[in-house]
Amino acid sequence: MVRPAPALWLFLPPRRRRTQITVPYDGSASLGHVVQSLGIPLTEVGPPSVDGAAAGASRPLHQGAVVGLDPPPRPQPLPHGARFLLDVHLGTLARRLRVLGVDTSYDNDADDPDLVARAGREQRVLLTQDRGLLMRRALWAGAYVRGHGATAQLADVLDRFAPPLRPRTRCAACNGELVDVPKEQVVDLLEPGTRRRYERFARCRSCGRVYWHGAHGRRLDALVADAVRAVGAAGGGP
Structure with a gap:
């Protein structure tokens, strides 16, 4: 029974x-x-x-x-810190977690065996909505992501794990570390309008992508504020 x-x-x-x-x-x-x-x-x-x-x-x-x-208690402690690996269907969620500074690996070409092997090799929690993938015997750690759409999915991950957040410290494109850079070091990479309007920039150590608090900044500010509140309510920390 x-x-x-x-x-x-x-x-x-x-x-x-x-x-x-x-x-x-x-x-x-x-x-x-x-x-x-x-x-x-x-x-x-x-x-x-x-x-x-x-x-x-x-x-x-x-x-x-x-x-x-019963389901696992929430927040659920993360083994070996806040490190995630997302399957190919969760690309938008991966980018949002990276904006929040959560170490998030994602590869849209990875198949199921690759994901399972990488999760074990890098000791990452595999996030997916594929129940069969979570039932693979070789999987080191995993979790089913509830919700339709990245907003609901992010809320579920934050509620379940309450990972430490370090907003705007990771590249949304590759997960690399962002560092502040003087404007003169990246000015040749900027569009004329961006050169005129903005003075503060960060650059990814891994892929070289340049970031600034542009027109999309308010939307990202709201994403970060909501996430900080959610993690605090779940019992985690910034």
């Missing part, structure tokens, strides 16, 4: 979206296997329970066992 919390119902087919599910048991499957057979990635489950006692995913079960499933 599996008792999934309502927050996990989105992973279940409609006919199984209820507080208690009877699951056939072959006598040998582990707790983790039973959970994932329902369509729920283990990354989306907090410490499960069997017959009211905490249990690990590798624990064998028995006929008549009662399994309790």
Whole structure:
């Protein structure tokens, strides 16, 4: 008998979206296997329970066992700091996280095996909306991103992990570090209007892209302010 919390119902087919599910048991499957057979990635489950006692995913079960499933507590601590890897469908979310100064790797050409290998190699949490990807045995750490559109997705990531924010310290294009530079060092790269209107600039150490607080600055200021409030409410810090 599996008792999934309502927050996990989105992973279940409609006919199984209820507080208690009877699951056939072959006598040998582990707790983790039973959970994932329902369509729920283990990354989306907090410490499960069997017959009211905490249990690990590798624990064998028995006929008549009662399994309790809840989502991970929020905010969820990040292993090895705030480092993420996003799959190919989350490019806008990647750029927004970088604007907030969150170490975010993204490659729109990476396939599933590449993502799993890179997450382990660089010890990054893989963010995706692909449940099958999260169920890969070799995945080091991952999380399902809830929401449609980058605004809702960003709100979910900030609420779940409350990562430390360092706004405007990373390149939105490549994730490289931004450093302040004198105007004269980048003046030849600027359009005439930008040269006339702005005096303060930053440049990416990795790709050389130049940044300034331009016409889009108010929109980014609002993004940063909302994110700082959200992380503070979730129990994180700037």
